[in-house]
């Protein structure tokens with residue numbers, strides 16, 4: 350069962366084609382280093398994909414895009430392009446910005462052991478596909494041209510608002526959207542922005558007629574760049590077809606982004622565009638949402654600088670159900686580290702079979718069934734991990750036959766492949782911890798034991814234990 354944001358209920362999952370799952374995840378806008386809140390939604394998509402593969406044997410074709418053009422500030426239809434704005438600030442070409450932050454994003458994803466998708470399309474490399482879709486929408490009168498762009502006409506799509514609840518009726522009652530006299534309806538959104546007015550200086554631009562890169566300003570008055578939403582509709586269609594099994598994103602994407610994707614895709618192709626919509630709830634820091642615009646963000650390097658492994662963060666995020674708001678705290682991350690390491694140690698310490706040991710393969714099957722049932726219950730990871738911990742305690746309490754140990758090994762392999770954070774890691778000691786250890790060695794040499802104790806505590810705060818023995822101190826991960 351998966352909770353479908355579109356139907357607002359849990360549904361049995363069956364893919365369109367037996368054995369094969371098509372899945373699209375809205376990727377990052379590469380204008381800065383993503384914060385850990387952004388990764389929580391990518392981790393959730395990774396977990397879902399792994400469970401479909403490991404738990405059900407599906408072949409998942411996963412697409413995750415890179416937004417390198419067209420995402421305007423505040424997800425709006427006016428204002429600056431996020432990548433362009435950063436490029437102006439750093440005085441470099443927008444694509445230099447995009448590629449740099451894409452590189453950092455990929456490094457972070459690797460550190461978090463997020464699996465590589467089948468495709469990572471870049472918006473700037475699918476301009477012709479986006480324009481083809483815009484032209485179909487114009488032809489079918491779902492779109493119209495204004496002096497500054499081409500807009501989707503929301504009143505031509507009666508299901509607009511079905512995903513987010515922001516129907517035209519609700520929108521006109523509220524004040525979530527600004528009135529723009531050039532648009533027919535305030536909720537109409539940009540499919541194409543012309544390089545005129547406030548976007549006159551936009552560097553990345555293409556000819557509307559041909560889709561080719563447009564270099565000389567003013568040559569083609571409709572040259573411009575695509576709106577943000579259209580890229581996901583066009584790239585998912587190009588790579589996965591007109592209908593997708595699963596589309597994931599953060600809850601921030603529900604409106605306007607995903608609502609608009611549905612409108613564009615369904616007005617130019619088959620319905621439903623997506624069969625299961627899944628959204629990750631946000632991460633809070635203290636009592637506030639973690640967001641770049643609020644300036645209260647943490648990056649992966651902030652996590653590792655404090656001595657945590659990126660896999661501690663992975664465990665911490667995955668151990669809480671994806672439809673629960675998670676409040677990030679360092680204490681919570683410490684607890685996650687302790688829990689994760691206890692599982693890692695258990696999984697990587699071989700148990701010896703006992704010839705007289707009990708054959709308890711049925712018990713292992715019961716733990717394994719509990720784990721699978723929990724994962725099938727809309728990825729109920731906390732219940733799934735509870736089964737893992739119960740199995741761990743049980744396995745240590747009795748002696749087992751070799752058949753039982755084989756069953757245990759098969760079960761732990763499933764858990765490991767599903768969660769992706771229980772492999773034994775090489776113990777690399779970060780430079781700051783090594784420096785503290787050196788300081789402590791010096792303190793001990795001059796018999797300053799209070800300093801030595803204080804440094805031991807400081808080192809401990811970074812996740813390492815100091816052991817003194819044989820006249821030497823050694824470091825061990827907690």
Ligand SMILES: [Zn+2]
Pocket residue numbers: 374375376581606
């Ligand atoms: Zn998207």
